Amino acid sequence: MRIIVLGAGYTGMTAAMRAWQKTHKRGGQVTLVNPSPRFTERLRLHQTAAGERLADHLIEDVVAGTGITFVQGRVTAIDPEAREVTVDGDRTLGYDRLVYAIGTVTDTWSTPGVADHAYTYDDHDQAVRLAARLDGLREGTVVVAGGGLTGVESATELAEAHPGLRVVLLSRAVPGSMMGERARAYLSRVMDGLGIEVRSGVEVAKVLPGGVELVGGEFVAAEATLWTAGTRALPLAADAGLTVDARGRVVVDEVLRSVSHPDVYAVGDAAAVSQPYGTIHGTCQSGIPTGLHAGDALGAEARGKDPKPFRFGYFHQPLSLGRKDGVIQFVRRDDTPRRWYITGRWAIAYKEMVSSSPLPSLNLIRRGLVPSWAFRLTA
Incomplete structure (x- = not known):
């Protein structure tokens, strides 16, 4: 099975690691495509903007030791009928299964300037x-x-x-x-x-x-x-003929497959994922579980099994307030607030624990030591 993962953010990297771990013993070949050679910790860009120098991680280093092939380039077209993606306008890659993990970008179109x-x-x-x-x-x-x-x-x-x-x-x-x-x-x-x-x-x-x-x-x-006021999906999926919602996100079924093209999975911000309480909104908290689930679903397919439905519930809203303070709001599975919250140094420690560098977690995923429910919390 030839698997291509588009996008190497938190969700795409998780999906690629999980897909490789679940399929490589059955001949699975995973290719990860991203325009930048850098693995960007997007959750921490506000620290970069404030002048803090964070660790620099190259994608090739992150996937080293696996059989994942990294291709640096920008995806310019997807042909779901031919099962091909075009990179940088002139390079074509074929796939049997595609994982669309190209997240949203800032909405720079709706407001002039x-x-x-x-x-x-x-x-x-x-x-x-x-x-x-x-x-x-x-x-x-x-x-x-x-x-x-x-x-x-x-x-x-x-x-x-x-x-x-x-x-x-x-x-x-x-x-x-x-x-x-x-x-x-x-x-x-x-x-x-x-x-x-x-x-x-x-x-x-x-x-x-x-x-x-x-x-x-x-x-x-x-x-x-x-x-920071609003995001939208890139037009790439809509241009390829995939069914998308009003924000350009790929509409998926209960196992995260495109409702119009079931050989395409969509995860993270790129997907419109329905749960009993509504459509989940794009956060790292919900995105990483979708990446894990897509990898598990591909593993099930490789074994000739039917993938299981995706289930997810929110747990918290962790918020840093500079380097010296924070507030953590605990929530119900539909993301509405509970009574409980923590602040100050306890919130700082909690936030660092749940949103520190994802590299240790990715290493555990690669080794098959993270169960499918690990990031779902209240699901």
């Missing part, structure tokens, strides 16, 4: 460029657009690392709105203590070279704007 004038976290280099820009400032304003988890983590990280700068967090909703009332109140106190100016209930009309214009005409001047 974002693509030209805002920084995003779509790759490591953009976070490095933002860090270089802020490092050269002694005073001024940084606008963070988006009050979700990424926006909050970024605002607190930047405010802590650059106390001389004014950090303005712009959000349509109250930051941390998915959390419980007490955890959200703690989050608000921490941001106040860091001097972050929070403006909720506002919407950015356009991003300009020197700041942002809000709906209504108000201009907020800024030396740098970080955009």
Whole structure:
């Protein structure tokens, strides 16, 4: 069985490792395709933007010791009828099973000026460029657009690392709105203590070279704007004729196969995965289990078995608030908040435990020491 995994983020790397571990003894051949040679820890890009230098991991080093073949290049087309993918416009790779793990990117289309004038976290280099820009400032304003988890983590990280700068967090909703009332109140106190100016209930009309214009005409001047407000899937899957949802994510069945092309699995942010409580939203917490499940499903196919349905429940919302604080909201399996939460140094230790470097976990997956339920928690 020739297996191609597109995308080498957390989810794609997990799927590739698991697929190799489950199929190589039965002749499975796994090829991993990614445009960058770097394994990017996307969960930590806000630390990179704040000037912290993180460990540099090359994909070839991560997969060393396995039979996984790494191909560096950008996938430009998928032909699901011929079972082929085109890399960099001129190289064709054939497959028997495809795992689509090309996650979402920042929505730079919906708001004018974002693509030209805002920084995003779509790759490591953009976070490095933002860090270089802020490092050269002694005073001024940084606008963070988006009050979700990424926006909050970024605002607190930047405010802590650059106390001389004014950090303005712009959000349509109250930051941390998915959390419980007490955890959200703690989050608000921490941001106040860091001097972050929070403006909720506002919407950015356009991003300009020197700041942002809000709906209504108000201009907020800024030396740098970080955009974390919304994501979309790349058009690659839709262009290939795969059935996608309104956000461009591949619609999958209960075992994570494309509903229109069952020889294609989709995982992580790239997939619209339905559970009894609704469609799961893209996070590392939900993405890694989909990668594990896809690998298990491919292993079942290699043995002539039917894959089992995918089941997942959320457990927590871990949020770092700079390097010195954090808040962990525990949740029900549908991601609604429970009463319990932790803060301060205990939250820091917890966050580090659950979102530290994934390399040890990937090594365990490669060795077959991680059971399929390990990351599902409450599923």
